[in-house]
Amino acid sequence: MSGVSERGLGMELRKFRERAGMTCAQVGEVLGWSANTVSRMERGLRRDTRPDEVSALLAGMGVTGNERAMVMRMATGHREQGWWEGTDTNLSDQARTYMAFEAKATNIVDVEPLLVPGLLQTPDYYRALLAACAIDPLDMNHRIARRLGRQVILDRPYASFAFVVSELMLRQPLGGHEVMARQTRRLLKEALRPNVSVLVLPTSVAAHPGLLGAFVVLEFADEPPVVFVEGRQSAMFPENPSEIETYRMAAESLVALALDQERSARVLDDIAEEHERAR
Template structure:
C-alpha cells in the first residue's frame, strides 16, 4: 500500500504562516512561548507558520494574533487572509492598492532563492525603466492619476535586484518584444540599455528567444516561478485584471517543464548580451 503523501503546504497557508511568524518575531516571542500562552505545542505553532497545518481555523488564527498583540487594521487584514484564501482560490486583484494576496506574493518574492520570470510580450517588471512602465500603463488604459503610484511601486520592487545576498534571477524574453518601440524608439533604447546593465550582474541572467524561433512554450503566456531552498516552488500567472497562484502539483510541474524547455531554446547568456547590444544600437539609430 502506498504511503501517505507528505503535505508540503499550499500557497495560501504558507502566506498566512509568514504573516503570523512576522508578528510573533516582532513581539519578541518564541514558538514555545506562544504555545505556552495558548496551551499548544511549539511544534503546532511552527508547522502553522510553515504552512504545514491546513486544518488551522480562523478562530485559532485569532487566538494567535491575540497572544502576540496584533490588533486593529493588521488583525483585520490577517483575519481576511485566514478566512478568504480558500473561497478566493488565491486570486489577486490588480487594483491601485495592494491586496492581501499581493502583499504575500511580495513576501514570497523577497524570500525566494531563485526567480524565473518568463515574459514573451513585455519587459519583466523587475527590469523596467520608469518611462517604459509609464508607456505601458498609458497603453493599458490606467487612469492618469494612478500611473505615478503604480510606477513607484513597481520601481520599489526592483530593490531585490541590487540588495545584498540577492536571489538568482533568470529573465526569459523574446527578441520580437525587445524590438517593439514601446513609448518610442528613445524610450525603448534606454530600456534595452537598462536590461544590459542588469544582465551584467553576476546573479542575473537575461536569456533571449531569437526571432528565428517562431514556436515555443512561451506562447502560452507569461508566468513567474519562485523557488526556495527548502520548500516547494510557487508559480504566479498574471492576467489582465487578476493574478493566480496554481496549487495543483501537476500544474506546477508543467510550468517547471515549460521554463526548462524555453530556456533551452534561448541564446546563451553571452549571445543574449550581444543581441541586446545590437538591438539597442538599432533603436538608437531609429530615434
C-alpha cells in the first residue's frame, strides 16, 4: 500500500515531469528505469525511492532552486511516524501537498469544531481570523486570495463535501456580528449545492470526537484515504492505517451526531438572523 509521503512526493514529481513536457519513459532514462517504474513512483507505489534518485530525476527535469529544495525535503521526510513539518517554510510545502490531495479527492469530510471551514470562509471572516492570530497585515491579502482560489474546488461535480461545524462557534461574533451574519449566510448558500452538506453540531451534543480538534478525511476513487490534521505551526498526515481508520470512524460519528441538512439549515438561518439583529 502506498504511504501518504510517497503519494505526495509522486504528485509533485509528476507535476514537474508534465511541466517539462517529458514522458515517463524519458524521465526513466535518467536512472535506467522503465516507464512503468516511473508511473508507480508518481502514484506513490514505489516505497523504496531514495533521495539521491529523486535528486537525479529533478536534475533531469530541470528542476532547481526553491522548487528542488522543497521536493528534496519531501524525499527525506519521516515516513514511519507520519509526515510532520514544523517551520513556516515547510508548512507551505505541506499546504501545497494537501491541496494536491484535495484536488484529487472524490469525498471530503471536514470537521471544524472551532472555525468555519476554509473552503466556506468569506474574505472578511478569514481576515478577522488572521488578525486574531496576529498574522502580518502585509501577508493577509495574499493569504485571502489563495484561500478564495481554493474554493473553486466546490464546483467539481464528481466530488462530494461534508462540513461539520459547531453551533457554539457560529454564535460567537468573530470579526463582529456583521461579519458573522454574512459568513453564516454564505454557509446557507453553499449548502444548496447538490454536492455540499453543511451539518451543524448542536450545543446539546457536549461530548463528541471533535473535542480533540479539527481534521479532514479525504477519500479517493481508487486509492486509500488520507487524513490531514493541522496545528498552529505544524501539520500531520498520519501514516498508520489504524490511526487513519480511527479518524474516518470519528468523522462518521460526527456526521451522525450533527443535525441533518434540513435542521442544520434552520439553525443556520436562526443564527444569521441573530447576528443581523445584533449588528
